[in-house]
Amino acid sequence: TEQNLILAFETSCDETSVSVVKNGTEILSNMIATQVKSHQRFGGVVPEVASRHHVEIITMLITEALEKAGVTYQDLDAVAVTKGPGLVGALLIGISAAKAVAMAYNLPLIGTNHIAGHIKAANLVDKVEYPALALVVSGGHTELVSMKTPSDYEIIGDTRDDAAGESYDKVGRVMGINYPAGKTIDEMAHQGSETFDFPRAMMKEDNYDFSFSGLKSAFINTVHHADQVGETLDKNDLATSFQSAVVEVLVHKTVKAIAEYQPKTFILAGGVAANQGLRQALTEAINQQFPDLKVIIPPLRLCGDNAAMIGAAAYQQFLDQDFSDMSLNAEPGLEF
Ligand code: KG4
Numbered sequence: 001t002e003q004n005l006i007l008a009f010e011t012s013c014d015e016t017s018v019s020v021v022k023n024g025t026e027i028l029s030n031m032i033a034t035q036v037k038s039h040q041r042f043g044g045v046v047p048e049v050a051s052r053h054h055v056e057i058i059t060m061l062i063t064e065a066l067e068k069a070g071v072t073y074q075d076l077d078a079v080a081v082t083k084g085p086g087l088v089g090a091l092l093i094g095i096s097a098a099k100a101v102a103m104a105y106n107l108p109l110i111g112t113n114h115i116a117g118h119i120k121a122a123n124l125v126d127k128v129e130y131p132a133l134a135l136v137v138s139g140g141h142t143e144l145v146s147m148k149t150p151s152d153y154e155i156i157g158d159t160r161d162d163a164a165g166e167s168y169d170k171v172g173r174v175m176g177i178n179y180p181a182g183k184t185i186d187e188m189a190h191q192g193s194e195t196f197d198f199p200r201a202m203m204k205e206d207n208y209d210f211s212f213s214g215l216k217s218a219f220i221n222t223v224h225h226a227d228q229v230g231e232t233l234d235k236n237d238l239a240t241s242f243q244s245a246v247v248e249v250l251v252h253k254t255v256k257a258i259a260e261y262q263p264k265t266f267i268l269a270g271g272v273a274a275n276q277g278l279r280q281a282l283t284e285a286i287n288q289q290f291p292d293l294k295v296i297i298p299p300l301r302l303c304g305d306n307a308a309m310i311g312a313a314a315y316q317q318f319l320d321q322d323f324s325d326m327s328l329n330a331e332p333g334l335e336f
């Protein structure tokens, strides 16, 4: 039987990752070096710092990924790399490394969309039946994506301002929580009660778009007002009220999209897919309203940025012969 081995790179933001993926579904290795600590004192990702860290570590990660997978360069069938969206300088490090390997070993080069990667992480978990629908929620994206076939991505809904994870991080900063704040706020949310009435934006509008900046402002105003009048607010209650607003709009728009697009598989992906409140509310709503729908929510390590998801997405491109040449460039604002 034929086997396909792809060496994949992901350097779009603050994780450097190199992976070997077999047949688009099996992870042979998935090395991930996170830079979170270096960015924490700045309260967010600093592009220059990110690029520098990627350069420092990427060569070592290639060696480790091949060793862990038990393969050599000669065993590879293709090299894949995230071409966008992401930070241009960060993307370019992965692209340069991928080009070097492709050139040295005469391998086909595949430039992969980062969002497609988040979605295809589902292939590493279970078989996706098409048509499929995905909700991708992370620090940089909040998108509903419809797929009629494995190669066809259509963004049907997007955020008009902040991404869902970004709103967690911004609200976290106001409460003095270290970046990235999502996980901590999620934990706090389970210990409070919904005592604040925060806005749910765009619920009634006839589209699949989101907006989180109004919620963020309402949150910040509430905290600042309390500071001014010398009142102390319960942080857990703030977290519960905030999370409940975010989850409610995400679930509402997702359920509406499922009803219209009638997918066979629903995929929840991206860093915010780690959110316990979101996982619970979405699973419940889907089980109740679409009991036959297959739901794939990758494990936490495959929800955050990693190269295995890029290898999974690139495998479909390999089948489609969707290759790039050495002119492959970073596309920071890439859509699909
Ligand atoms: O996918 P990811 O690792 O990187 C991006 O591509 O952005 O997502 C990181 C984002 C951060 O904004 C972080 O606060 C958020 O995911 N996040 C969470 C949770 N865990 C991580 N947000 C809400 N609840 C969580 N449990």
Ligand code: ZN
Pocket: 114, 118, 138, 140, 270, 271, 304, 305
């Ligand atoms: Zn991402």
